[in-house]
Amino acid sequence: MEKVYDKCCGIDVHKKVIVACFKQGSKQEIRSFGATTRDLLEMAEWRKEGGCDLAAMESTASYWKPLYNILESCELEAMVVNAAHMKAVPGRKTDVKDAEWIADLLQHGLLQASYIPDKDQRELRELVHYRKSLVGERNRELNRLQKMLEGANIKLSGTVQDINGKSARNILDYILTGKQFGSVEYDIMYKNRKIAHNLKASKEQIIDDLNGIMSPLQRKMMGILLNHLDELNRHIKELDDDIDNFMKPEEKQASQKIQEIPGIGNTSAQAIISVIGTDMSRFPTDKHISAWAGMCPGNNESAQKRRSGKARKGNELLRATLVVCAHAAVKNKNTYFSAQFARISAHRGKKRAYVAVAHSMLVAIYHMLKDGVEFKDLGADYYNQFNRERKIHAYLKKLKALGWEMPAAAAGAF
Numbered sequence: 001m002e003k004v005y006d007k008c009c010g011i012d013v014h015k016k017v018i019v020a021c022f023k024q025g026s027k028q029e030i031r032s033f034g035a036t037t038r039d040l041l042e043m044a045e046w047r048k049e050g051g052c053d054l055a056a057m058e059s060t061a062s063y064w065k066p067l068y069n070i071l072e073s074c075e076l077e078a079m080v081v082n083a084a085h086m087k088a089v090p091g092r093k094t095d096v097k098d099a100e101w102i103a104d105l106l107q108h109g110l111l112q113a114s115y116i117p118d119k120d121q122r123e124l125r126e127l128v129h130y131r132k133s134l135v136g137e138r139n140r141e142l143n144r145l146q147k148m149l150e151g152a153n154i155k156l157s158g159t160v161q162d163i164n165g166k167s168a169r170n171i172l173d174y175i176l177t178g179k180q181f182g183s184v185e186y187d188i189m190y191k192n193r194k195i196a197h198n199l200k201a202s203k204e205q206i207i208d209d210l211n212g213i214m215s216p217l218q219r220k221m222m223g224i225l226l227n228h229l230d231e232l233n234r235h236i237k238e239l240d241d242d243i244d245n246f247m248k249p250e251e252k253q254a255s256q257k258i259q260e261i262p263g264i265g266n267t268s269a270q271a272i273i274s275v276i277g278t279d280m281s282r283f284p285t286d287k288h289i290s291a292w293a294g295m296c297p298g299n300n301e302s303a304q305k306r307r308s309g310k311a312r313k314g315n316e317l318l319r320a321t322l323v324v325c326a327h328a329a330v331k332n333k334n335t336y337f338s339a340q341f342a343r344i345s346a347h348r349g350k351k352r353a354y355v356a357v358a359h360s361m362l363v364a365i366y367h368m369l370k371d372g373v374e375f376k377d378l379g380a381d382y383y384n385q386f387n388r389e390r391k392i393h394a395y396l397k398k399l400k401a402l403g404w405e406m407p408a409a410a411a412g413a414f
Contacts, residue, residue: 003107010103011057012095013064021099023107040070056106058083079113121277128274131239138232148222153212159201170194181210254278258365260375263329268321275318280370286363293318295359322358336378
């Protein structure tokens with residue numbers, strides 16, 4: 001087999017030890033290093049002295065990141081490869097054998113590099129990931145708050161729409177004082193605009209819903225939970241500002257551009273751009289980015305028979321964000337996404353339909369960023385433009401099966 005690289009290095013990465021196999025023609029040298037910065041710099045210097053062209057390593061948890069950062073700062077070429085794409089022969093599993101196997105595959109050009117963005121984009125991803133984690137923790141705390149209120153027989157969720165809103169918080173602060181919530185207290189809070197004037201619930205219903213039985217221990221626990229919610233809200237707001245300040249002008253412009261697509265808001269747009277970036281030249285076609293993101297069916301074919309192909313794993317943040325945007329997009333009944341969802345969910349189920357809509361949204365984002373085109377919605381009647389007569393006859397056939405007879409005057413038109 002032809003050798004692509006004469007001097008290359010295969011690296012087996014672990015938490016505390018790194019085994020490297022440096023190949024130079026038919027010769028090879030194997031060395032072990034620690035995982036500290038000093039050891040990684042020593043390995044980088046060893047690569048420089050040998051004139052290594054390229055190094056490859058497995059994407060082992062997050063242990064590859066320190067080594068990749070060091071090699072990147074030393075301006076040394078390196079690729080990170082999916083471990084599933086370079087499994088060794090069973091029964092030959094040691095750190096040294098793994099390093100040799102990676103080096104051998106790399107030398108013959110049999111490895112495909114994973115997409116690793118530059119350092120600035122990786123840091124932006126970390127900010128967005130952390131914000132997503134804090135938002136998830138806030139939602140869990142809000143669920144705990146709801147359970148506590150139900151345990152105290154306080155039906156706040158039936159009174160206000162947003163349990164994390166200003167009206168709900170003002171009401172909870174008053175309840176935590178231990179005083180009874182009555183008509184006088186309601187009038188004072190309503191006059192001072194501590195209770196919103198557009199609540200659907202009536203004054204009597206609000207008073208009845210808020211008069212529960214809360215023990216001192218429940219009151220203390222709820223106070224701690226509300227303080228935690230305030231802290232989380234403060235951190236999330238701070239992260240929103242940090243993300244906005246950290247994004248480059250072209251990233252902000254791309255984020256604003258893709259918000260033209262129904263269902264995509266500012267937060268979701270920032271998350272999408274943090275994952276895929278603004279340079280679409282790394283993806284030759286929209287099919288490549290869809291396969292990379294895990295938003296299209298996988299290949300499962302044998303004996304010329306196409307089987308059900310489960311979508312492969314992609315970037316978790318990107319997939320989750322696109323599916324959430326798809327849920328929002330299909331609610332607008334005047335869009336193509338709503339028609340696509342209705343068409344697919346009828347025979348494939350809602351979950352697959354949401355993924356299909358998310359796939360279409362990713363394809364639109366790709367062409368908007370690569371070709372610089374504006375988003376154009378195909379409309380809710382897009383599918384009705386095809387095979388109109390066949391669809392009319394099919395619907396008439398169903399109506400006839402239900403016992404409906406077409407009037408004689410209208411039958412002549414068909």
